[in-house]
Amino acid sequence: MEQTLPDRMKRIRNFSTVIVWVITLIVLISGFLVLLLNLFFLAPDFLGPDLLAELEPDLRELSFDLEGEKGLSISLIDLSQMQRTLFVAMIDGLTVFLFCTLWTLRRVFVEYSKGDLFSIVSFRMITNFGWMVLVLTIAEIVSTTLQSMILTWNLPAGQRQMELDISYDDILSIVIACVFIVIGWILAEAARINAENETFI
Amino acid sequence: MPIIVTLDVMLARRKMRSKELAAKIGITEQNVSLLKSGKVKGIRFETLESICAVLDCQPSDILEYHPKEQ
Numbered sequence: 397m398e399q400t401l402p403d404r405m406k407r408i409r410n411f412s413t414v415i416v417w418v419i420t421l422i423v424l425i426s427g428f429l430v431l432l433l434n435l436f437f438l439a440p441d442f443l444g445p446d447l448l449a450e451l452e453p454d455l456r457e458l459s460f461d462l463e464g465e466k467g468l469s470i471s472l473i474d475l476s477q478m479q480r481t482l483f484v485a486m487i488d489g490l491t492v493f494l495f496c497t498l499w500t501l502r503r504v505f506v507e508y509s510k511g512d513l514f515s516i517v518s519f520r521m522i523t524n525f526g527w528m529v530l531v532l533t534i535a536e537i538v539s540t541t542l543q544s545m546i547l548t549w550n551l552p553a554g555q556r557q558m559e560l561d562i563s564y565d566d567i568l569s570i571v572i573a574c575v576f577i578v579i580g581w582i583l584a585e586a587a588r589i590n591a592e593n594e595t596f597i
Numbered sequence: 598m599p600i601i602v603t604l605d606v607m608l609a610r611r612k613m614r615s616k617e618l619a620a621k622i623g624i625t626e627q628n629v630s631l632l633k634s635g636k637v638k639g640i641r642f643e644t645l646e647s648i649c650a651v652l653d654c655q656p657s658d659i660l661e662y663h664p665k666e667q
Binding site: 592597 | 624631637639640641644
């Protein structure tokens with residue numbers, strides 16, 4: 397059965413509203429978890445002994461397996477304070493950037509939930525989202541190298557590692573980001589032409 | 598712009614008000630006003646056809662070309 401335009405619009409608006417809430421919840425829950433991680437590693441006294449004891453088994457499992465000849469596995473809880481601070485700062489930086497990226501996507505869906513499908517603002521946001529995904533993917537590749545350096549810094553010479561890992565997912569993310577950027581540009585051009593057409597009587 | 602819209606002259610000749618023209622050709626009075634003042638980028642053939650039909654005139658009666666002086 398063919399959908400009428402109002403039905404389709406209603407569906408787009410409803411779906412976009414759901415996506416807006418999902419993204420908001422993801423950001424809030426992830427933010428809370430990252431805050432807990434920060435408190436645990438940087439200010440454990442703040443959490444209190446009971447909560448600390450409850451969280452410790454889960455956080456002890458947070459280990460990083462480094463590739464390489466010896467296949468090193470390092471638990472975050474065994475790191476020095478300096479290493480923890482650097483590591484958590486890097487995770488925080490990436491998380492904040494990830495939140496900004498998600499928030500940009502949220503803004504696109506906010507526009508759609510208002511029924512504003514062809515606004516130049518939403519198309520610019522799509523381009524921005526593409527750029528942010530691209531930067532985030534590159535930052536993740538770089539951070540993997542930095543993480544391996546930070547995590548193995550206190551090991552004796554010969555066991556320190558510098559890992560460079562570009563996975564299939566990273567390449568796919570870069571391609572998808574480029575597609576978003578180009579689609580954003582094309583849609584922005586379409587919106588400009590549409591706006592120009594509206595000045596015709 | 599070298600294209601001058603002389604719709605107001607034609608309306609005066611036909612003793613018709615903008616509101617009446619707008620209602621007959623199915624566009625808003627505001628758009629007729631914009632058209633009269635020449636503050637539009639273009640006019641659709643469809644609109645031009647309706648105006649010519651209602652005012653019983655030719656496109657050249659409402660559009661004039663005045664080249665810019667170099």
